[in-house]
Amino acid sequence: xAMDLKEIENFIKEAMPDAIVEIQDLAGxxxxxxxxxxxxxxxxxxxxxxxxxxxxxxxxxxxxxxxxLAIKTKxx
Amino acid sequence: MDQQxxxxxxxxxxxxxxxxxxxxxxxxxxxxxxxxxxxxLKILEVKFKGVNxxxxxxxxxxxxxxxxxxxxxxxxxxxxxxxxxxIIKEMYESGELAKLLENKKxxxxxxx
Numbered sequence: 001x002a003m004d005l006k007e008i009e010n011f012i013k014e015a016m017p018d019a020i021v022e023i024q025d026l027a028g029x030x031x032x033x034x035x036x037x038x039x040x041x042x043x044x045x046x047x048x049x050x051x052x053x054x055x056x057x058x059x060x061x062x063x064x065x066x067x068x069l070a071i072k073t074k075x076x
Numbered sequence: 077m078d079q080q081x082x083x084x085x086x087x088x089x090x091x092x093x094x095x096x097x098x099x100x101x102x103x104x105x106x107x108x109x110x111x112x113x114x115x116x117l118k119i120l121e122v123k124f125k126g127v128n129x130x131x132x133x134x135x136x137x138x139x140x141x142x143x144x145x146x147x148x149x150x151x152x153x154x155x156x157x158x159x160x161x162x163i164i165k166e167m168y169e170s171g172e173l174a175k176l177l178e179n180k181k182x183x184x185x186x187x188x
Contacts, residue, residue: 047159047163047166047167048145048157048158048159048163051159051160051162051163052144052145055145055146055147060146062146062147063140063146063147068109070109070161070162071162072162072166
């Protein structure tokens with residue numbers, strides 16, 4: 001099962017309301033996305049922690065319904 | 077996660093200074109993300125062990141629990157989890173990966 005681009009954005013924004021989220025469907029198959037997430041909540045956190053925050057916002061879908069999501073995090 | 081898988085992962089991480097859990101092998105990666113991660117280590121001429129998680133379904137699931145990280149590849153340097161493909165790429169491009177290898181006294185070739 002694939003995930004919709006808007007759905008991914010909503011999950012991230014729900015967890016990080018201030019986040020600016022840019023998502024691209026890399027292959028046009030609803031299965032390979034890249035997300036650039038900019039948030040103040042990343043400040044002072046390591047890259048691993050920042051990426052985990054994004055993964056956690058997807059509530060276990062990463063690696064399941066969502067096959068591939070390249071993540072780039074930025075502090076704002 | 078059962079003890080056997082936990083021990084297997086620990087064993088790989090402790091016995092290989094640079095250890096990449098990946099889909100496929102460094103010579104025949106089975107996924108683009110695993111290929112990208114393994115290629116970066118190759119470019120840096122880092123000696124590393126590629127552990128193919130596709131050979132063992134329990135390992136494939138176990139490593140995600142062990143690292144608390146939902147995706148593969150996963151890079152460990154001297155017992156420390158460095159990150160997945162995106163982080164490795166970003167750190168490579170920014171020079172942070174070279175710095176980390178240097179700090180951990182791992183031999184590699186710095187092209188800069």
